[in-house]
Amino acid sequence: MIVDGRVLREDFVPSEAVHRHDEVNLLSETLEPLLYDQRADPSFLFGPTGVGKTCIARYTLAQLCKQEPTVQVAYVNCWQEYTRFRVLYSVLEDVGQTVDIHRSTAKDELFDRLGRTDDQPVVVILDEVDQLEETAALYDLHRLGHVSLVLIANREEELFASFDDRVRSRLRAGTRVRFDRYGTDELAAILAERANKALEPGVVTDDQLRTIADAASGDARVGIGILRSAARRATQQGDEVVTDAGLEAAIPDARTAIRRKTVEGLIEHQRILYDIIASAGEIDPGTLYDAYERRVENPKTKRTLRNYLTKMVHYDLIEAVGKRRGRTYRIVDDEAVDRQ
Template sequence: MIRDARVLQSQFIPDEVEHRNAEVNALSNTLKPIMDGQTGETSLLLGPSGAGKTCIANYTVERLRENVLDIDTRYVNCWQEYTRFQVLYRLLDGIGRTVDIHRRSTPKDELLDRLRGYDESQFVVILDEVDQLEDKSVLYDLYRMRNVSMILITNREAELFSQLDGRLTSRLQTCVRILFEKYHLDELVSILESRARWGLTEDGIGNEQLAIIADAAAGDARVAIGILRNAARRADQSGTERITTEIVREAVPDGRREVRQKTVEQLNPHQRALYEILQDEGELDPGELYDAYAERVDEPKTKRTVRNYLAKMDHYRLVVADGKNRARTYRSR
């Protein structure tokens, strides 16, 4: 049943992407100066989760690497690496400059100096979920480096710019914005057809079953691929040669749950505390939630930062925000 399991992973980068030609072309144009040895434009990829932002960023950078000799690239997931030190370390690690760096004792400025001193090639940096950065000053650090080109990925522009100081805002306001919409049903079916063709045996699944998966995913490619992967796993374990409608319907909740769990695992400690409080206590208003959060963590963030955290978790369907202003409440989904 399963011919190539890699294809059934959401992070797999295909050789050809579908239904995102305009976005690929727009991003390619921002990076085009690199082919002449110059720095590319800063780009901001915006849109809902599962709309292909990360895939397109990595795909476009890989195509660039095929045409440019002197280039280094690095992908950073800011869910997991959200401090200034972690980001700088990750970038230096990509160019082999971390041998004698100690995570606990090496000053952040030393990391920055090493990165500034690297001028052997152009350096393309993808910062995914960039609004998750605790210290946004690292964006200013990278913006000022003459050989660093940044691709920033976030869901909503407001969530990023509301956290920036005036210095950063004025610089990033001029970046190229590339908007991603949710996939339509037929687009998701087409994407799933390609994944099934590469990853499963011939006739392993039919269009009717793919349409059910696409409909259940509601425009989110990560969820769609997760359901397909779970359906293939179920069919493989049962020894069935074809994924039936019954298997697909059984795989839908597992596929959704798997994507949700991966998101939960990426939460930073403060978001995790908020999430666990809502799971333990049920529905809370903002004041009650913040008081419980402030008691649970050692160094609580500001109320504004907590609101941004909750907005992010609402976007990823981990919590539910009901009502507005003083009538607003939060609960776990």
């Protein structure tokens, strides 16, 4: 049933950007100076999860590199690479300059080595940039005249609140590309494109694709996950097509799989916060911070912890109930979501 599983992966970059032409055009215009051996201004891609920010960044740069093959692209997922060392190392790795670098290499040496790659322009995509613990890496990269930045985050105000003054002042003037949730029709069209490339003809109907799109609530990551789960379930059960019953079962399965993967990707201190909330059922910030500080030797600041919690809210891992002093946190209930 599945003829090309790559197409159903989250990191797959399609050959055409469906329902994101305006966003592609705006990002392309910002990056256009690279075609004339000039540096591009920073680009910011803002929007909720599952709206195509990463996909569009990679798609647009792939198209640009077809026009100007000398441009090098480095992709950094700041959810995993969240320190200055890790960011600089990841960029050097993508441009093939990590020979003789090891964990004891000084950060300034990484920066110097990256500075010596100025014979070719480099575009650095920093995905989940609001996860950075050290914004010094942004300052480093902006100082290099041959490096252009594409920064991906959920919300502008939260991102800039995490910057120190020197980074904020240098990046304030960048181009903003804003992404809204997909409508049901838009997401159904995206899923149809994926199904046409990934699955045998006729195994999933248009009505079923709309059901998936509706269940995903504008989140393409969830929608693709449901389609993948439904196709795998049908294959395992020996069905020649995706059945409605199989699709109904695939919806919670896909959400659970996505949430599990996201939880597994949490950095250490985020995972501690998540586990405390899960154990408590529902907990206020003060009690949460106290429990966190008892578990770790070198606790992060409360501001950093608030950023962690906000990020987990964006990814539907936890939900914040109430406002300010009356706020509490609790784990998102998958069953409650499926009943909506």
